[in-house]
Amino acid sequence: RKKKTHIKKKKKKKKKKKKKKKKKKKKKKKKKKKKKKKKKKKKKKKKKKKKVAEGGTGEPGTLCAPPRWMSPWMRDDGLTALPGARSCFFFPSRPPVLLGIISALCDPPDLPLEMSEECVLRCVLMLCCALLSANASNWLYLAKLSSVQICKRSVEVMDAVRRGAQLAIDECQFQFRNRRWNCSTLETMPVFGKIVTQGTREAAFVYAISAASVAFAVTRACSSGELEKCGCDHNVHGVSPEGSDNIAYGVAFSQSFVDVRERSKGQSSNRALMNLHNNEAGRKVNLPSCPTCVWSANVTVCPAPCEVKTCWKAMPPFRKVGNVIKEKFDGATEVEQRKAGTTKFKPHTDEDLVYLEPSPDFCDHDPKMPGMFGTVGRQCNRTSKAIDGCELMCCGRGFQTQEVEVVDRCSCKFHWCCYVKCKQCRKMVEMHTCRTSSRDKWMCFPRCWEAGLLEEQKAAAQVSETA
Template identity: 75%
Template structure:
């Protein structure tokens, strides 16, 4: 091998590692709060940030607690959406938070990047609307009378500010000299797809005004969807994610479907570069915890069923006593009183 080839290979490896660790800022979710000490100390000591993110932090210390909440939102939603999958978004106390799974260009990494960028946009926007941040407030560009005849009023969510901050903070690692690498392009695309999941599902909420609850006058505002809706949308995009490869078109490097028979992906779709492991066996080298000890559903034929979840290894069955609320009655006015009932159920866990 020539020295030039070795140098080029080393540079490509550095770029790949640089992009692969772009989600390290998710470690903020491990903190109880951000910003309780001086700006300099706060930002310099935050684990997982690159220097450019530290600089953004110093200029926006008041926003960083929202970023922390966005990271926690993303982790919680990921774990909810994948609770019945072999890979269930389990986190570590080390970097990267999701283990080495996200350092590969898999569809799992695609989901993590999308839900994370969406989490920051959502949490920052929510902080704007609730008056927590001096730099932003409600979206005052939404005003006047709509074509439907209602009055725009109230506090419309300032999603433009939330999205802009997410682009600045989350995308900063990728927008570097390595931003034309396949992995950087993949991350940037999925980051934007996450934000699109909020933007494309904004809704109109209204309140009626008039005598005895009549709707003589209706005032409305624009609101973000619940974050669960965002998670549901991105989970669907995960299931239909497109495998891509880099191609040069003119002077521009772009991602195109690896299989030319597939239609091109849109800005809202998730894309990935590498096939996923089966997540069956414990493999800490690749950040895979395996499914041994996971609960499974004996009667299900889906991925949460014992046959698929346990990867054909079989499962243990034991009887456990559970306590449920039962015989609930509504009492006037206004509470519900329940009894506690004990029952024995079968619990199945993978070998």
């Protein structure tokens, strides 16, 4: 019995040793495979670099003829041969492969100069899209595709997207013109600065107006015939055969273009969920509830809403969209991520704007927070008790009053046919601007620094008069 048990134990030990050896072999094989993959990747990268340096129209490091569309200041830089291009080029600070592709696409021998220039502009738009996808602070698009892929596939839509971005900035500045934060922008910083990266109600408004503006601009581009992939919507029941605004396409484009960055971060992120909700709330404002009135043969054909069959569906003017989103901003709901069944804040609907954290007071300029310029030097209304009044706008610092000469159009007359002639009238008007505080007198926005100089000049003049 003892011998049998001893033999069994030996067999078990042998089996264990075999299993351990097998595991070690598997681990070694996995490590070898990983090393091989890494080596292959390195080789591929080296090959790509060699292709960029060699090939094309010249030897590595040699100069080649610049394209016809390249401006003189560009030609001063070193031009290096790139593959597949008749006249290829390289800028040290820019990606050489992309520029080589542009040159290859847009500078063939048979292409006229005008078409070559247009091609370059389209390619530059594609490059801008690539930069947007990497650095954009507010938005970007057809849910499963990345923004760069969409830019490549939908170059013609990018001009409409650019117009939409400008619409969003202009509307934001109009709606917030009388508030402490007035959507100020500078060329040296991202649009609206770091305000958009916070979970405040201002960020909620920016995301909503951005999503709405893209949907609006793309829809208008469809209806005007700018885009080949879409046109007017002829499938709406009981409307003019000429077609309605293709709102569905504009909204779908906005969903996939603007939401792609938030979806890539994952649905678990609070900020991503907030931004996606506000994007959708902004897009819903664009949808008309029924066909709107239009003019046909110089006659209004839609006296009663939703009753006359000759109407067509049209988007509301973007100013109305901005007004509605501003109302939603005023009634925005603070939210937090919570477990089901618990609640801390009032419930919200799909059409409400939501935010995660309270807004700063925006009174002082903060150098660490680009986009927060403070209210020093801002105009205010002395008689108003609302947010545009001097008491609230100036944050208790007080205000100064100046007499300013204003030029207005007056005595306008209509002349047949068809122009209006006006005179220029000059008048003196009182202008009230917020004072500087002693703490931020020399660290504020340039315009408030000028306001501070004016105060000092006035004080010096008073001292000289008393002397």
